[in-house]
Amino acid sequence: MSYGGMEVDVLAPAKASWIEGKEEQAELEKEWVTRAREGDQEAFGELVRMHRAKALGIAGSMTKDAYLAEDIVQEALMKAFMHLSSLSDNSRFAAWLQRIVRNQAYMKLRRGGPYGNERPFESFRSGMAKQACGGVTDPANVDWGDMDSILFHLAGQAYEASIHSANPDVFLMRKETLEGIHMLIRCLSKREREIFEARFFSELPPSEIAAMFGTTTAGIYNSLSRSRTKLQRERIRISIGLYVERRAALGLPRKKILAPPP
Amino acid sequence: MALIVERDWNKTMTSAAWAIHGAVSYTDKKHLTLTDVMGFTGHAFRMNIDPEIINIAAPTSFPGGYILRRNLCNLGYISNLADPLMPVPPEKLERVMALVQDSIDRGYPAISFDLFIPEFGLLYGYDDEQQLFYGKDASKDGTITYAKFAESSIDLLFVTTIGESLPHSKYEMLRMALDMIVTHARGKEWMHIFEGKFVQGLAGYDAWISVMERRNADEAGNCFNIEVVADAREFAARFLKEQAFRWDGSNIVERTVRNRMGEAAKHYEAVAVAFGELREMFPFPHGGTPKEPEAADRAIKLLKEAKAAETKGVEQLEALFYFMKEYYSETWIN
Numbered sequence: 001m002s003y004g005g006m007e008v009d010v011l012a013p014a015k016a017s018w019i020e021g022k023e024e025q026a027e028l029e030k031e032w033v034t035r036a037r038e039g040d041q042e043a044f045g046e047l048v049r050m051h052r053a054k055a056l057g058i059a060g061s062m063t064k065d066a067y068l069a070e071d072i073v074q075e076a077l078m079k080a081f082m083h084l085s086s087l088s089d090n091s092r093f094a095a096w097l098q099r100i101v102r103n104q105a106y107m108k109l110r111r112g113g114p115y116g117n118e119r120p121f122e123s124f125r126s127g128m129a130k131q132a133c134g135g136v137t138d139p140a141n142v143d144w145g146d147m148d149s150i151l152f153h154l155a156g157q158a159y160e161a162s163i164h165s166a167n168p169d170v171f172l173m174r175k176e177t178l179e180g181i182h183m184l185i186r187c188l189s190k191r192e193r194e195i196f197e198a199r200f201f202s203e204l205p206p207s208e209i210a211a212m213f214g215t216t217t218a219g220i221y222n223s224l225s226r227s228r229t230k231l232q233r234e235r236i237r238i239s240i241g242l243y244v245e246r247r248a249a250l251g252l253p254r255k256k257i258l259a260p261p262p
Numbered sequence: 263m264a265l266i267v268e269r270d271w272n273k274t275m276t277s278a279a280w281a282i283h284g285a286v287s288y289t290d291k292k293h294l295t296l297t298d299v300m301g302f303t304g305h306a307f308r309m310n311i312d313p314e315i316i317n318i319a320a321p322t323s324f325p326g327g328y329i330l331r332r333n334l335c336n337l338g339y340i341s342n343l344a345d346p347l348m349p350v351p352p353e354k355l356e357r358v359m360a361l362v363q364d365s366i367d368r369g370y371p372a373i374s375f376d377l378f379i380p381e382f383g384l385l386y387g388y389d390d391e392q393q394l395f396y397g398k399d400a401s402k403d404g405t406i407t408y409a410k411f412a413e414s415s416i417d418l419l420f421v422t423t424i425g426e427s428l429p430h431s432k433y434e435m436l437r438m439a440l441d442m443i444v445t446h447a448r449g450k451e452w453m454h455i456f457e458g459k460f461v462q463g464l465a466g467y468d469a470w471i472s473v474m475e476r477r478n479a480d481e482a483g484n485c486f487n488i489e490v491v492a493d494a495r496e497f498a499a500r501f502l503k504e505q506a507f508r509w510d511g512s513n514i515v516e517r518t519v520r521n522r523m524g525e526a527a528k529h530y531e532a533v534a535v536a537f538g539e540l541r542e543m544f545p546f547p548h549g550g551t552p553k554e555p556e557a558a559d560r561a562i563k564l565l566k567e568a569k570a571a572e573t574k575g576v577e578q579l580e581a582l583f584y585f586m587k588e589y590y591s592e593t594w595i596n
Contacts, residue, residue, distance in 0.1 A: 232349050236412045239352030243359065244390045244408075256366050257387030261284035261398050262272065 026091065033090040036081070044081055051094060052077075055101045062105040064250050072108055076101040109242075109249045187234035192227045199224060271500065272296055275493040277322070277381035277400055279305040281373045282333055284384045284398075288370050289427045291337060301501030302435050303333035304442035306494045311466035311487065312459070316473050316552075318483040321490040322381060325454040330373060330382075330422045336438040338430030344421040348414050355412050358419055362395070363388050365423035373422040376415050378402040385421075431592045436505070436519070440583035447576045464576060467569035474558045474565070485541075485549035492537035495572075499534050502527035513594045515586075522582035529575030536568035 029050065035043035055076065059069035080097050087096055185193055191213070198209045199220075206220040213220070248254065274280050274296060283299040286292065300306040312320040327343045334341040342365075344358040362372040362385050371386035374397070383399030385406075393408040414420070445451050447463040461469040470487075473479050506524035509516045540561060544550040551557050 233409070233413070235352060236350075236355060237409055239355065240359075240393060240408045240412065243356045244393060247363075247390055252363075253367060254391055255387075255389040256363075257389070257396050258288065258366060258369065258371060259386075260396075260403055261371060261384045261386055262287055 029093060030090045033084070033087070033093045037084045037087075037090075044084075047093060048077055051097055054094075055097060058098060058101050059105050062102070063109065068108060068249075069105075072104045073101060076104045079104070109246045185231070187230050188227055192223055192230070195220060195223045196227045269496065271497075274300060274497065275321075275490045276300065276305045276308070277383070278326070278330060278333070279303055280400065281382035281384055282330065282337070285371050285373055285424055286337060289339075289424060291339075291427060294337065297497055297501050297504060299337070300494070300497040301505070302336050302439040304336075304439055304446060305333070306498035306501055307443040308446055308494060309463060309466040309491055311461045311469045312483065313461050313469040313473065315478055315480040316470060316483045316487050317480065318486045319380075320460055320483070320487060323456050323460055325452065325456065326375060326382075326420055327422065328452060328454065332442065334422070334424060336435060336442065338428045338435070340425035340428065342421075342423045342425050345418045348417050348419060350412060350414070350419045355419070358421055359408065359411075361423055362421055370424045374411075375420040377406055378404065380415065431590075432509075433515075433586065433590055433592065437583070437586040440579055440586060444576065444580050444583050447572075447579075464569065464573060467565055467572070471562050471565050471569075474552070474562045477553045477555065477558055479552035479558070479561075481544075481549035481552060482547060483549075484552045485544040485546045488537060488540045488544055489546045492534065492541045495530055495534040495537055498575075499527050499531040502530055513596045515589045515594060518585055519582065522578045522585075526575045526578035526582075529571045529578065532571035533568045533575065536564045536571070540564050 029047070032043040032046045032050075036047060052073065055073045056069055059072040059076075060066060063069050063072065076097065079100055087093065185196065188196060195209055195213060198204050198212065199206070204212075206217045206224070210217045210220045215223075279296070279300045282303060283294070283296045286294050286299060294302075308321075308324075310320050310324055312323075317323075327345045331341045331343055342361055344354075344361050346354040346358065350358070362374075365372045366386065366388055371384040373382060374385050375382055377383035377385070377397040377399045379399060379401040381399055381401075383397055385395045385397045387396030388394070389396075392405075394405045395408065395411055397404065397406050412419070442451075449461070449463045449465045451462055453460070453462070502523045506520050506527060509519040509523070511517045511520050543557060543561065544552055552561065
C-alpha cells in the first residue's frame with residue numbers, strides 16, 4: 001500500500017524502511033508524529049498534507065460522494081489529532097489514520113448520513129467509540145456470565161490490539177466478527193442463546209451441554225441447528241438493512257417498478 | 263394425421279422461455295414472439311428425462327446459468343449471471359440484489375428462479391423502503407420480501423439479467439439456434455451437476471420407454487413431462503413453419519432454409535400430435551394410470567412413433583446446421 005508516496009505494508013511495517021529512497025521520508029514522518037504528539041500543530045499539518053489525498057481517496061471510493069468524503073476525512077483527522085497519544089508506534093500513523101477514515105465512513109453510511117435518525121446498536125457503538133478513545137474495559141468490570149458484556153470486552157480488546165499490533169488486520173477482523181456475533185445472537189430465544197453460548201465459549205461437547213440443560217444430545221443438535229438457521233437469517237436481515245441504508249446514503253433510487261410482464 | 267388445434271401461443275409450460283420472452287419484450291427486440299423465443303433458444307426442442315420414474319423436476323433440471331445466458335446470446339444480448347451457493351454470504355447477496363436493481367433501473371426485468379413456484383420468473387420492480395421485490399411467474403404476480411429472496415429454496419441464488427442488446431443477423435440467430443437444438447438432441451449438451459442423472463434429447467425417448475416397460479412411471483411426473491414436451495413440440499412445429507415462410511427463397515441459402523425447415527416442421531408436427539394423444543391419456547395433474555400395462559404399452563407405441571418422427575426432424579435440422587455454418591451475409595443476391 002502507498003500513502004502519499006510513502007510505502008507502508010500493513011503486515012510488515014518494518015519493510016517500508018528497506019525500500020531505498022523511502023527511508024528518509026519514513027523517518028521524517030516518524031519525527032512529525034512525535035512532534036505532533038507533543039502538541040505541535042505545524043507537524044500535524046505536515047502529516048495532513050502527506051496523507052490527505054489518500055484518505056480522501058479511501059472515503060470517496062466508499063461513499064461515492066465527494067462532499068461526504070471531505071466531511072469524513074475532516075472528522076477523521078480531528079479524531080486522529082485528538083487521540084494521537086493512543087498511537088503506540090509512531091511509524092504506524094498512516095495505517096492508523098486509514099482505519100479511522102474507514103470506520104468514520106462506515107458509521108456515516110450505516111447511519112444514513114450525518115444526521116440519520118436510525119442508529120442501530122446505539123449503546124454498543126457509542127461504547128465502542130468510548131473505548132477507541134479511552135482504551136479497553138477493565139477485565140474486573142466484565143460480567144463474565146453475560147454474553148453481551150463478554151463480547152463487548154473482547155471486541156474492545158481486539159480493537160486495541162489492532163492499533164498496537166504489527167498485524168492489525170487479524171485483530172480488526174476478530175473485532176468485527178465479535179461485533180457481528182453480538183448483533184446476531186439477539187434473535188435467539190433465552191434457552192437457545194444459553195446453549196449457543198455453552199457451545200461457543202466453553203466449546204463443550206453436545207453431550208455435556210445436554211446434561212447441563214436436562215435434554216438429549218439430539219435436542220442440543222436440533223437447538224444448535226435451529227440457532228444457526230436463525231443466526232443466518234438474522235445476519236441476512238441485518239445486512240439487507242445496511243445495504244438499503246447504504247443505497248439511500250449514496251443517493252441511489254429507492255423504488256422503481258416497471259410495467260408488469262405480459 | 264390430426265393437425266394441431268389452434269391454441270394460446272402466448273403461454274407455455276417452459277418457464278425459462280416464458281421468462282426470457284418476458285424480459286425480451288422490454289427491449290428493442292420486442293418484436294420477437296414467444297414462438298420465436300421458444301425456437302431460437304432451442305427450448306421448443308428440449309427433452310430432459312429422468313430415467314428412474316420420469317421425475318417432475320426433470321424439465322427444469324439443467325444448468326440454468328449456462329443455458330439461459332446462451333439463450334440470451336442466441337437472441338443477441340450481452341447478459342449477466344449470479345449463482346452464488348446457498349446459504350449466500352451477505353456481501354454476495356448485496357451484489358446479487360444490486361444486479362437485479364441495476365437491471366430494473368435500466369428498464370429490464372431480471373430473470374430469477376422460484377419466486378412463488380419452482381419455475382423461472384421475472385423480478386420487475388423493487389422498493390427499498392418496504393424491502394420488497396415485485397415479481398411474476400406462471401402462478402402469481404406479487405411481491406417478495408428481500409429476506410425471502412435471500413432464502414432461495416434451491417442450492418443457489420439464481421439471477422440472470424440482460425446487459426445490452428446487440429444487432430444480430432438472422433443467419434447468426436438461426437445458426438446458433440440450430441447449434442443448440444442439434445447439440446441437445448444428440449445428447450452432447452453440458453449438464454454440469456446433472457450429468458448422468460437425466461437423459462437429454464433423442465435418447466430421452468429410450469429412457470422414457472424403458473420406464474414405461476418397467477411400469478415405473480410416477481403419475482404426476484409422467485403427465486407433467488408430457489405437458490411440457492407436448493407444449494414445446496407444438497411451438498417447434500409452429501416455429502419451423504414460420505421460418506420456412508419467412509425466408510424468402512431468393513438465393514440458395516434462403517431456399518435451403520425453406521426446404522429443410524419445411525420438411526422438419528412436418529416431422530415435429532407428428533411428434534406434437536403423438537404427445538397430444540399422450541396428454542389425453544395422462545391428463546395433468548392427476549396423470550391417469552401410467553403403471554397399468556395397457557396404458558403403459560400404448561404410451562410406448564406413441565413414444566416410439568414420436569421418436570421416429572423427431573429423429574427425421576433432427577436429421578433435417580442437422581443437415582441445415584452444417585450447411586448454415588458456411589454462410590454469414592444478411593443479404594445475398596445471386
